[in-house]
Amino acid sequence: MVNPVTEIKKPVLRIQNLHVSYDKNDKGKYAVANVSADIKKDQITAIMGPSGCGKSSLLRALNRMHELYPNIVTQGKIFLNDVDISKLSNIELRRKIGMVFQSPNPFPSMSIYENVVAGYKLNGIKQKKNQRDEIVEKSLKDVALWNEVKDALHKRGNFLSGGQQQRLCIARALAFQPDVILLDEPTSALDPVATSKIEDLLIKLKKNYSIVLVTHNMAQAARISDYSMFMYLGELVEYGKTKDMFTNPSDKRTEEYLMGKFG
Amino acid sequence: MEDQKVIVDKLSSKSKDARRKASNGIFHGLVILFSLITITPIILIILNLVEKGYRQINLHFFTQIAPDSWDAMQAISQGKLIPGGILNGITGTFMMVGMASIIAIPLGIMIGIFLYENGNKRYANFIRDITDILQGAPSIVLGLIAYLWVVKYITHGFSALAGAVSLAIMMLPLIIRPTEETFKMIPNTIKEAGVALGVPYHKIILKVMMPTGLSGLMTGILLALSRVIGETAPLMLTALGSQYVSFDITKPASAIPLLIWNFYNDPNLVNLIWSSSLSLVAMVLALNLISKRIASKRK
Amino acid sequence: MNSEKVTKNLLFVASIILILLAAGMVLTLASGSIPVFEKFGIQFIWSNKWNPTAGREQYGALPFIAGTIITSVLALIICLPLAFSASLFIGEFYKGTFFAKIIGTMVDLLAGIPSIVYGLWGFYYLRPMIVKLGLNAQGFGVFTASIILAIMIIPYATSISTEIISLVPNHLKEAAYSLGATRMEVIWNVTVPAARSGIIASYILALGRALGETMAVTMLIGNDNHIPKSIFGIGNTMASVIANQFGEAEGSKLSALIAIGLLLFVITGLINAAGKFIIKKLA
Ligand SMILES: Nc1ncnc2c1ncn2[C@@H]1O[C@H](COP(=O)(O)OP(=O)(O)OP(=O)(O)O)[C@@H](O)[C@H]1O
Ligand SMILES: [Mg+2]
Numbered sequence: 001m002v003n004p005v006t007e008i009k010k011p012v013l014r015i016q017n018l019h020v021s022y023d024k025n026d027k028g029k030y031a032v033a034n035v036s037a038d039i040k041k042d043q044i045t046a047i048m049g050p051s052g053c054g055k056s057s058l059l060r061a062l063n064r065m066h067e068l069y070p071n072i073v074t075q076g077k078i079f080l081n082d083v084d085i086s087k088l089s090n091i092e093l094r095r096k097i098g099m100v101f102q103s104p105n106p107f108p109s110m111s112i113y114e115n116v117v118a119g120y121k122l123n124g125i126k127q128k129k130n131q132r133d134e135i136v137e138k139s140l141k142d143v144a145l146w147n148e149v150k151d152a153l154h155k156r157g158n159f160l161s162g163g164q165q166q167r168l169c170i171a172r173a174l175a176f177q178p179d180v181i182l183l184d185e186p187t188s189a190l191d192p193v194a195t196s197k198i199e200d201l202l203i204k205l206k207k208n209y210s211i212v213l214v215t216h217n218m219a220q221a222a223r224i225s226d227y228s229m230f231m232y233l234g235e236l237v238e239y240g241k242t243k244d245m246f247t248n249p250s251d252k253r254t255e256e257y258l259m260g261k262f263g
Numbered sequence: 264m265e266d267q268k269v270i271v272d273k274l275s276s277k278s279k280d281a282r283r284k285a286s287n288g289i290f291h292g293l294v295i296l297f298s299l300i301t302i303t304p305i306i307l308i309i310l311n312l313v314e315k316g317y318r319q320i321n322l323h324f325f326t327q328i329a330p331d332s333w334d335a336m337q338a339i340s341q342g343k344l345i346p347g348g349i350l351n352g353i354t355g356t357f358m359m360v361g362m363a364s365i366i367a368i369p370l371g372i373m374i375g376i377f378l379y380e381n382g383n384k385r386y387a388n389f390i391r392d393i394t395d396i397l398q399g400a401p402s403i404v405l406g407l408i409a410y411l412w413v414v415k416y417i418t419h420g421f422s423a424l425a426g427a428v429s430l431a432i433m434m435l436p437l438i439i440r441p442t443e444e445t446f447k448m449i450p451n452t453i454k455e456a457g458v459a460l461g462v463p464y465h466k467i468i469l470k471v472m473m474p475t476g477l478s479g480l481m482t483g484i485l486l487a488l489s490r491v492i493g494e495t496a497p498l499m500l501t502a503l504g505s506q507y508v509s510f511d512i513t514k515p516a517s518a519i520p521l522l523i524w525n526f527y528n529d530p531n532l533v534n535l536i537w538s539s540s541l542s543l544v545a546m547v548l549a550l551n552l553i554s555k556r557i558a559s560k561r562k
Numbered sequence: 563m564n565s566e567k568v569t570k571n572l573l574f575v576a577s578i579i580l581i582l583l584a585a586g587m588v589l590t591l592a593s594g595s596i597p598v599f600e601k602f603g604i605q606f607i608w609s610n611k612w613n614p615t616a617g618r619e620q621y622g623a624l625p626f627i628a629g630t631i632i633t634s635v636l637a638l639i640i641c642l643p644l645a646f647s648a649s650l651f652i653g654e655f656y657k658g659t660f661f662a663k664i665i666g667t668m669v670d671l672l673a674g675i676p677s678i679v680y681g682l683w684g685f686y687y688l689r690p691m692i693v694k695l696g697l698n699a700q701g702f703g704v705f706t707a708s709i710i711l712a713i714m715i716i717p718y719a720t721s722i723s724t725e726i727i728s729l730v731p732n733h734l735k736e737a738a739y740s741l742g743a744t745r746m747e748v749i750w751n752v753t754v755p756a757a758r759s760g761i762i763a764s765y766i767l768a769l770g771r772a773l774g775e776t777m778a779v780t781m782l783i784g785n786d787n788h789i790p791k792s793i794f795g796i797g798n799t800m801a802s803v804i805a806n807q808f809g810e811a812e813g814s815k816l817s818a819l820i821a822i823g824l825l826l827f828v829i830t831g832l833i834n835a836a837g838k839f840i841i842k843k844l845a
């Protein structure tokens with residue numbers, strides 16, 4: 001039902017000639033090599049490919065996470081809603097692009113409640129308590145965690161299961177109302193039940209958020225993504241509608257990967 | 264939903280972000296500044312020691328005993344270098360640290376092995392607690408103890424033995440913990456190989472475990488030595504100091520730090536404090552350096 | 563008995579020797595303190611009179627307990643921003659770099675300088691600066707001693723906290739960065755809370771070190787047997803009074819010094835136990 005409309009929506013992210021290298025001195029060795037792609041708004045875009053092909057490296061370029069490490073060099077341009085992200089402060093950029101990591105990483109020194117509003121606290125945004133309460137409740141409801149934790153909001157999150165912790169981390173990213181959410185193999189540390197809960201959640205979330213999802217799990221990509229990228233040795237080999245790619249891959253490497261020949 | 268977004272945008276204005284960036288920069292600057300302040304004293308101390316001490320350092324300084332006040336005064340009034348050296352301090356330090364090692368190293372290694380053998384048993388944890396308490400005990404208190412035990416009841420007077428006892432108590436915990444850690448790092452298979460061959464237990468320890476962990480033990484021992492070699496306070500209460508080279512363990516003895524203390528208190532000899540301190544620091548740092556070398560080779 | 567039994571018994575005996583040693587130390591100090599407590603009662607601990615003149619002898623430990631606590635706490639306060647910055651420099655900002663190695667090595671070197679050398683340096687270099695600043699006419703006193711003590715305990719305050727700070731997992735810090743936090747905000751809201759107990763433990767252990775330091779303090783604090791009037795005033799610590807009054811001590815005075823030694827042993831023992839307890843809880 002949404003599809004015909006989104007076809008004409010502007011891309012939320014435009015990646016142009018992106019290169020990422022982990023070695024300042026050996027720029028010939030790229031973890032991400034000359035990748036260009038438009039990420040569609042309010043869709044789930046999956047990034048697939050064998051281990052080490054540069055999926056995480058690509059994803060982490062989108063919120064300029066690589067800047068934390070002086071050895072990493074990124075080249076190329078990325079536009080968020082037509083704004084060059086290198087022109088934004090990384091504070092602002094990261095408020096607009098949320099990130100969820102491979103293993104759940106709620107802040108151990110904070111309660112569940114504090115974790116959800118951690119972005120506000122970290123950014124020094126002061127709010128009235130009722131506003132905060134509202135955000136916490138809304139975000140936790142969005143990730144379907146509210147009923148499970150509403151009586152333990154002020155406890156630390158370490159008693160939560162891995163899946164619950166991961167949903168808490170998604171809530172933490174959502175609390176800020178970002179435009180894009182980046183997820184790097186968010187279910188690889190979870191069991192099938194927790195995984196399917198997160199998948200349901202992501203499908204629900206794409207109404208309001210553009211989602212970029214790195215996954216090793218082809219079935220997952222097939223189940224929930226609208227668009228898929230296939231990367232190999234740092235290059236973007238193929239990018240298109242998930243359905244098309246799975247039924248009729250245009251590159252031989254994609255086909256081999258999808259048939260389980262490597263990865 | 265949308266209003267939340269508005270709140271975020273409103274509350275996080277560009278000027279506020281700029282302020283946060285600025286305070287981040289200031290914080291980073293302060294960390295660098297304070298880190299530089301932190302290392303300033305060590306640079307100054309070493310420079311000052313070298314600058315004021317190098318002139319007195321020559322062969323005589325290590326082969327002659329400390330001068331008496333009168334000779335020093337004569338030399339100063341004639342504008343010459345103060346004669347004599349710190350030989351009595353060197354021999355005293357070697358004698359007392361040597362005796363302390365003879366007491367503390369075997370005992371410390373045995374207790375360390377005991378702790379390794381007994382893992383997390385209650386009694387072993389009790390021994391660990393005692394080791395920690397000993398390690399935290401101020402050195403002056405150890406001096407008091409050695410005074411009350413040895414000076415009063417054994418040698419009936421200040422003695423090198425008393426000084427050695429105070430240093431030995433100080434060394435003991437510094438040997439015990441590294442020994443335990445070293446043995447823990449040795450793979451069990453090495454020990455089991457010995458057991459499987461029916462080698463007697465003490466031989467497994469002496470011939471298999473100790474050689475395997477030798478560098479770890481050496482690191483611990485050298486660090487312990489570097490810690491006690493500069494101790495002054497406990498020796499003031501026990502060894503007292505001596506003007507001569509003496510190898511009688513029941514008599515007072517000098518040590519390099521004790522000599523520094525004597526020089527410091529004698530206006531005629533005070534010029535010698537820098538060269539003696541320089542030698543002492545050089546010895547301590549050399550021991551430190553060697554132990555670090557051994558430790559890093561192990562990895 | 564077979565050889566394994568003999569060896570194990572031998573090791574056990576070694577552990578018994580350690581217990582006897584520790585017990586013997588406490589008993590010796592306790593029995594040596596008895597005369598002064600018999601003569602002056604338990605008030606010895608909080609009396610502030612110290613008068614060794616024969617016939618009018620009177621001893622109280624308060625001036626030295628006060629001097630010890632004031633100098634050590636002041637030293638810790640001076641040390642905190644320095645040690646904390648060095649920990650952040652080595653374990654966070656420049657982790658793994660050449661600069662971190664330099665600073666780390668320099669901080670380690672501080673631990674290798676003997677106490678008496680710190681005393682000399684304090685006497686000939688630091689004291690004149692204190693005089694120039696007009697803080698104290700002779701430059702002796704609690705403040706001077708505290709600065710030297712602060713320098714001496716920096717390596718102890720830095721070592722464990724640096725290690726714990728450098729062990730704070732990257733994925734936690736990245737989570738905070740991904741929410742738009744600046745490095746400073748990540749440090750204060752994520753790194754420091756995660757490393758909190760390790761940081762506190764290392765500062766407690768550093769305090770324990772400061773309490774028992776003798777030579778450098780003796781040479782700088784002014785050796786005055788009264789409670790310090792201010793942080794720029796002169797005074798004495800428990801360790802320094804033992805060092806500089808021991809030579810002529812006999813009878814009640816010796817017993818008083820032993821009692822002060824016992825108190826010092828107990829206080830440092832408690833402080834160290836607190837630090838070790840926190841470290842154990844960490845593990
Ligand atoms: N921190 C790093 N330092 C150096 N090289 C790195 C680093 N991280 C990744 N690489 C290299 O960059 C390339 C791409 O890595 P990346 O982590 O992006 O792959 P990935 O597709 O996410 O793999 P995976 O599926 O295993 O997570 C790999 O060759 C990897 O070895
Ligand atoms: Mg990856």
